[in-house]
Amino acid sequence: MKSIYLTGFMGAGKTTAGEALGKTMDLPVFDTDQEIERQQRQTITAIFADKGEHAFREMESNMLQDLPREDCIITTGGGIVIKGENRQWLAAHGYWVYLHCNPEEIAIRLEHDQSRPLLSGERKKDLYRLFSERLPLYLQAAIVVDTTGRTMDEVVKEIRKRI
Numbered sequence: 427m428k429s430i431y432l433t434g435f436m437g438a439g440k441t442t443a444g445e446a447l448g449k450t451m452d453l454p455v456f457d458t459d460q461e462i463e464r465q466q467r468q469t470i471t472a473i474f475a476d477k478g479e480h481a482f483r484e485m486e487s488n489m490l491q492d493l494p495r496e497d498c499i500i501t502t503g504g505g506i507v508i509k510g511e512n513r514q515w516l517a518a519h520g521y522w523v524y525l526h527c528n529p530e531e532i533a534i535r536l537e538h539d540q541s542r543p544l545l546s547g548e549r550k551k552d553l554y555r556l557f558s559e560r561l562p563l564y565l566q567a568a569i570v571v572d573t574t575g576r577t578m579d580e581v582v583k584e585i586r587k588r589i
């Protein structure tokens with residue numbers, strides 16, 4: 427089976443959904459951010475601070491292409507869809523799922539979050555702009571699942587039904 431790629435905005439629940447999906451389908455789960463942190467021996471925040479976003483985006487594309495293309499669940503960083511090259515990869519190599527969540531709900535979930543450099547401190551106000559810039563890119567996914575107001579159980583069931 428082709429791998430399942432979960433994409434979506436920060437705070438959309440990709441990691442939680444990926445873990446639940448991996449458990450119910452008995453498949454290994456890889457997360458591009460966690461794999462980059464392991465490879466670089468640095469947190470995402472430190473990579474952004476030391477090497478910059480551009481360098482992080484290169485690492486992210488390379489990681490996407492290095493992870494197994496079959497029989498696993500891959501959860502991705504929210505910005506994976508920015509690069510056309512990544513979108514082509516997702517469309518060509520797996521089941522590309524977009525987990526949608528409305529930005530108001532995301533803002534509540536991330537209100538106290540400190541781990542995302544693109545939304546840290548003053549940049550919190552960029553959330554709605556970033557969201558609307560990225561939405562058309564996320565919507566290129568083959569499978570769009572709305573998570574707003576739904577339980578993780580319902581979300582996982584829907585993903586399984588649509589694959």
Ligand code: S3P
Binds near residue numbers: 435440459470506
């Ligand atoms: C980012 C999302 C983060 C992480 C990095 C950049 C983004 O991942 O890759 O902070 O550009 O949306 P999550 O979506 O898992 O928070």
